[in-house]
Amino acid sequence: MISAQQPVPTRPTSRDVARAAGVSQATVSLVLGEKWPGRVSETTAQRVRDRAAELGYRPNLAARSLRLGGTRTALLVVPALTNEFFARVYTGAAAVAAEHDFGVVLYPSPDGTGPARDPFASARASLDGVIASSMAADALDALHGAELPLVMLDSDPAGPGPAAHVNLDIADGMRQVTDHLLGLGHRHFLHLASAVDTWTFAVRAEALRQALDPVPGATLRTVRAPLDVRAGREAAEQALASADGRPTALVCDDDVLAAGACKAARRLGLRVPQELSVTGFDDLALATALEPELTTVRLPADRVGERGMEALLAVLAGRPAEQGGLPVQLVVRGSTAPPRATRS
Amino acid sequence: MISAQQPVPTRPTSRDVARAAGVSQATVSLVLGEKWPGRVSETTAQRVRDRAAELGYRPNLAARSLRLGGTRTALLVVPALTNEFFARVYTGAAAVAAEHDFGVVLYPSPDGTGPARDPFASARASLDGVIASSMAADALDALHGAELPLVMLDSDPAGPGPAAHVNLDIADGMRQVTDHLLGLGHRHFLHLASAVDTWTFAVRAEALRQALDPVPGATLRTVRAPLDVRAGREAAEQALASADGRPTALVCDDDVLAAGACKAARRLGLRVPQELSVTGFDDLALATALEPELTTVRLPADRVGERGMEALLAVLAGRPAEQGGLPVQLVVRGSTAPPRATRS
């Protein structure tokens, strides 16, 4: 018995298209590549295109990458998928990438638990470059090791390794927060800071300190917490419960911590904003889901992604990447108000 | 002047390793492939491995894919990155994938705005299969067109096209919700439903209807809203404001809508849960960020991802995929309570 011929539905190649159109494979490549206008007569070109469409031809990306030595693919390394900020960064990066026929693949840095896998193995595609958040700390070593063009987001411009940087003007954001709160009359501050130790948070702390330093009578305490609601609540609850020098303004490193802080306040019977003003950072959807809605700093996440991709493309083309921080904007909502009364 | 030789840092190939180790390229492949134990003597193998490590050799994935005709890469199509549920699906899928030396690449279906780009072009890698959420509606056509193994998540098992299905026992979840609320004494329900028209939401509506149908005196109204906090608030506010037959229980299709509903209640002066019980679906982080915390249905998102990847691997291996819905679990928190008083 003759073994049945497997009807394996293998995808058509450029050679199949060539055969169908009665031309050579090279001609197909010439036509579909669209890089050599006038190289092939329009009638032949049209015939090739028709046959390609009929057969449902799609170029084999692996073969193309192998030939071209590049993949037109960038890896975006983010600290966590859940993070809405980075979802918007991705959107911006993908938009710019698409304009240049690039793709963007995500690598969510694993969250502590489990072994930190190799971002490149995971991405599966050979990559042309990497855009990485400084918050994805565990993946950073591997990134510097690989000799790929690297763009760092929101990280210390003086950091190690050669890399382009795209930064937000975080310090200015914190200044806007303090200006707002000081203007309302607040003098006693609690800083609910991130326990994650990265540049972007260090800048917040420094800016806050510098803003309050020259203000007579101003006080500042700091507590740190991991970046989730529960941890934020616990840290804030503990800090606020200690009666000594109760602050009137609680400045949080991001909206998630602020959400935790609001819960803490409620549990302690402190009304926001009457007895405690709370501010966040990021302007996530969460900020308007809370009651009262959160006064926070809006970060242009999509612009970060756009600039990141632009910087990567610049590096790949051997051009210098654009410098300069991206502006941020305080959004005043219901979680801040003048302090009810000055204390003794 | 002679043009300076470009010191292009081209990555080492298996041939470079071979040269360094004094063997042929084939031997390098044999050693590093680890598929032919005993094929190469241990001393030679060790020498090859040492040189490979020194040179920092990494196999070119494009070449490997071209040779092997597969990429060991799956595409996970999700409706939106921000969605925490799908972030956990990804985690589960990636974990199972890693065990089988597979990678997972994400394609966030663009959110209406902008042209729906081609998921495959975007992914950039040739793909071996696709796992797709039914909520990523705009990408589905392209998926069925491509002749790739397809696993659908939370979609109609009787849907079009050949595909394996991984479903949650949504109907049972909704039954648990209604049992809970009926047990508390509620009889007048408002269903805040998703305006997105997919199987998973249709099942919720149907299960809710079936559960209330046999209950004497039970009433059910339905309003629909897009899946974001603001839309949920607006829809709920409008529905609750109309005085006629005010419900005591508000059943929401997911936690995000529930968050909107809570805001609506607050603005209308209805206290949750005393005057209005609210339930969600998904058990997102948001559920415990709200005050009171949300009674909701916990969905095993990571299991969905795991089963999805397992199903895809099964299909690729020609095995049948495991059937059966995944169990879900009601989590009772502070947003539900007995209705204050029965009405006329």
Next chain:
DNA sequence: GCACCGAGGTTTTACGTATAACGTCGAGGG
């Protein structure tokens, strides 16, 4: 009449890998 040219193809090659097919050599059995 012939060298030249451009238009419109074709042939050929290279990308880096995995593996089938093929040596080669020393040991061992008859």
Next chain:
DNA sequence: CCCTCGACGTTATACGTAAAACCTCGGTGC
């Protein structure tokens, strides 16, 4: 002593594409 065989490598090839290099041929300038 010859044949076989296993152990250990090597050579050759194919994957699908892009593009450089190369043909072919009719028209053109002189």
